[in-house]
Amino acid sequence: MVYAFGGGAAEGTKDMKAVLGGKGANLAEMTNLGVPVPPGFTIACAACVEYLRGGAPPSGLRDEVARALARLEETAGRRFGDPTDPLLVSVRSGAAVSMPGMMETILNLGLNDRTVQGLARHSGNARFAFDSYRRFLQMYGDVVLGVPVARFEQLLGAKRLTEGVATDAELSEGALRTLSEEYKALVRNATGREFPMDPREQLWGAIEAVWRSWTLKKAVDYRRVNGIPDTLGTGVNVVAMVFGNMGDDSGTGVAFTRDPSTGERRFYGEFLVNAQGEDVVAGIRTPLRIEEMAERLPGAYAELLETQQRLEAHFREMQDIEFTVERGRLYLLQTRTGKRAAAAAVRIADEMVREGLIDRAEAVRRVVPAQVDQLLHPVIDSAVRATPIAGGLPASPGAASGRAVFDPDTAEKRAAGGEAVILVREETTPEDFHGMVAARAILTSRGGMTSHAAVVARGMGKCAVVGAKEVHVDHERRRFSAGGATVAEGDWITLDGASGQVYAGDLPTVPSEIVRVVGGQLMADRAPTYRAFSRVLGWADEVRSLKVRANADTPRDARMARAFGAEGIGLCRTEHMFFEGDRITAMREMIVAREEGGRRRALAKLLPMQRADFEGIFEAMRGFPVTIRLLDPPLHEFLPHGGEESKLLARTLGMGRDELHRIVDDLREANPMLGHRGCRLGITYPEITEMQSRAIFEAAVRSSRRGHDVRPEIMIPLVATVKEFEHQAAIIRKVADDVMGAMGEPVPYLVGTMIELPRAALTADEIARSAEFFSFGTNDLTQTVLGLSRDDAGRFLGAYIEKGIFEEDPFQVLDQDGVGKIVRRAIFDGRSTRADLKVGVCGEHGGEPKSVRFFHRSGVDYVSCSPFRVPVARLAAAHAALDDGEPGALSVRREG
Secondary structure, three states: OEEEEOOOOOOOOHHHHHHHHHHHHHHHHHHHHOOOOOOEEEEOHHHHHHHHHHOOOOOOHHHHHHHHHHHHHHHHOOEEOOOOOEEOEEEEEEEOOOOOOOOOEEEEEOOOOOHHHHHHHHHOOHHHHHHHHHHHHHHHHHHOOOOOHHHHHHHHHHHHHHHOOOOHHHOOHHHHHHHHHHHHHHHHHHHOOOOOOOHHHHHHHHHHHHHHHHHOHHHHHHHHHHOOOOOOOEEEEEEEOOOOOOOOOOEEEEEEOOOOOOOOOOOEEEEEEOOOHHHHHHOOOOOEEHHHHHHHOHHHHHHHHHHHHHHHHHHOOOEEEEEEEEOOEEEEEEEEEOOOOHHHHHHHHHHHHHOOOOOHHHHHHHOOHHHHHHHOOOEEOOOOOOOOOEEOEEEEOOEEEEEEEOOHHHHHHHHHOOOOEEEEEOOOOHHHHHHHHHOOEEEEOOOOOOOHHHHHHHHHOOEEEEOOOOOEEEOOOOEEEEOOEEEEOOOEEEEEOOOOEEEEOOOOEEOOHHHHHHOOOOOHHHOHHHHHHHHHHHHHHHHOOOEEEEEOOOHHHHHHHHHOOOOOEEEEEHHHHHOOOHHHHHHHHHHHOOOHHHHHHHHHHHHHHHHHHHHHHHHHOOOOEEEEEOOOOOHHHHOOOOHHHHHHHHHHHOOOHHHHHHHHHHHOOOOHHHOOOOHHHHHHOHHHHHHHHHHHHHHHHHHHHOOOOOEEEEEEOOOOOHHHHHHHHHHHHHHHHHHHHHHOOOOOOEEEEEEOOHHHHHOHHHHHOOOOEEEEOHHHHHHHHHOOOOOOHHHOHHHHHHOOOOOOOOOOOOOOOOHHHHHHHHHHHHHHHOOOOEEEEOOHHHHOHHHHHHHHHOOOOEEEEOHHHHHHHHHHHHHHHHHHOOOOOHHHHHHO
16 A cells, blocks of 8 residues: 655556556656656555545554655655654645645654754754744644644744744744744644654654545535545655755745646746745745746756656646755656646647647547636636625626616616616516526526526526525615625626626626637637637547537527537527517417417417528528427416506507406416426417417528528427327428428428427337437426426525535436436337437536536437537537547447
8 A cells, every 4th residue: 555656766657546646646657757756655545545434544554654664764864753864754645636735735744852953953054944843833733733724823923023024934043943832832722732743643643634634625625526536535645855945045836837827838837945835835925937946046947947848748748846946956746737727728738739749539638628618708807806795606607797787678778778787686587588688697696507597698608697695686676785785776796607706896807719709809810729729629529429509599699509610409499589579569469369360460470570580590500400499488478477567568459457467367377387388388379389380481491492401390399298299290290381382392391399208208109109309308307307496496406415415416417317317218219119210408418518428328419508508518529429439439329
């Protein structure tokens, strides 16, 4: 369980990260390369796992560590605990997957009241010795003994005041001696016992503290956010100390082989003279630019430049390096794959291909889908410092500022007047759609990550923060309160959709370069990030087999989807076409009509409007399929629920308000999600299905006459039985025959269904005899399989995830064991009766990387997501193909 390194030989390699952790594996690899590394040893990650399971170090480990320590003493030429020339060590964590800053480190271990005197005599620098001692007392007291670091900092701050100095580096030897005694007294008073003076007791206290740090909340949260398994454990690296705080010929720093913000190929970093590593990381002193090291420590800098180039070439990856210079001599303490901003990730991947360091497949692997998402949304300028007034769920990335408004009509009116507005609601409904279109962002106090507000905002690429419980909306007074602040209508607020934070005021944002190129505001030749992004996504397209479509409801959305690389539309929600201008009035006229004739007259007004929209979508998607879902939401969502709007509608339609209220009340449902919606509307009012089908086919023929390759796919929603499907399909096919016969031009089309109910999935073999394609609506399928309302579950899902009942929010990441099993069975059964059955996914999971991997392996033909998620899905599909090692093997997966 213990592996040595340093002194010119190592017992590990870079390929042993699962055993040694990333830090230990890379220390061993650097040793093998001849890079100057202090000697030491690594305790394997498995020891951490066993310790956390049983509460004690594994049997035999103490003996192994003792033997490794003896070898280290021999290599270093010093003895641990020697009062004349002591060997001091650092004890540092290092998991298989990098978790920067999440676990603990202790430096200068081995110091006590006797060895500090030996260090002072041997170094000839008593100030350095006692500076190292006070650092060790503080780190050990905090990490191992549990004395809050703030109490040490209070004593340190007081010492600076009494000494009349600004920085720790200016404290005298005498002040540091006194401070060391004060630190020991603090430990005695806080813990009831003396600070341990036995170096071996110190060592095991530190080892166990590093193991325990695997369970710190910040480490657990980091693993959950980044999908790192809790079962890995951390390695422990015990390394001979080298000192950057021995004077002006010494120093320490952190550097990257490329700029981690931009990806530019230049050595980038910071360092401090006469300092230890935590001084750079903690920001205790203002560091110097790495270029200044060439003047301060020229020999070490020249060696560092050569070493960083060698490390990048060897690892074929941008490296994050920690180094120390001790009296002019360079030591590397760590190298690891450097964390980088999204723009840097695509640029580095692109340039390393052109430099011959990696191939295209590796470049695709190097870019994480979440990084692509970040590139598509504006962000708050990093130079701004502001305190949030509330926080919610980061439903749709990006950042936006605007004046708070509290109803959709005001949003539309003020936006039309040129104002930037943010729509603030307790929650949104389809009736708010026009206001959501007009607003720059949406803030709700209720709802989850797949609530109406979240789904629509993501579909439009708008920033949204939902479920902000601290936000108390007062619609009557047109204001909200949060964090001790009151925001009235017209006041500026700023939302950060990446973090879920809400700020008062107008904070500046930085626009996305990629979106500006796609939207035509910036030329590609002036956008290096876009060019790298485009090349990497192009390489992803070469290896993936899963097609990627977009959810788009308007010609504008369709054009944006194509610009982002969508290969068709997987979900066109026709109800969104009814909420603008005169359309909503005609729709309401149809709903309140007393008989079929009245409904048909109103639908006749809607027909040309829908037909024009479909023509625009077909033109934008020429050559690619367009899946159009027939009317889905319950009718009451199109009607006003009181107030001035109800009065106006009654006057417009020539009916009494009481009669209108009666109709609205009659349409209201206890559980509308499972009520009179989807195909049930088409069966009750077949004239709705007829009008929508006519609009589709007339638009298709008109577009075809203009030379466009048109491929409509009509989708019947909320089918539970094959008879429901057959009823609606018969209407669609009859209208198709009538339109194409009258217009004298055939257009190929498909009729299929949306699988969003368990019964439909379980009878997929029957439905597939009539349906030509399936599209899984995983939002509603998740609700109906789990029996959870996506809007209400947000109130307790956090507790479920925290307690481990759900690993992840099932409305964000597909529940593969439950919903996924039903999806797989439906695909298998459907293709058992129709071998060429086309299968897609059009729920929110279609743009989520883990879910995309599942769909790839389940034999799905395509996923569909919002236009702004299309690049994410393209990259995720490529990752899935590369993980399988068989890009394009869709037919093989289908057989399974």
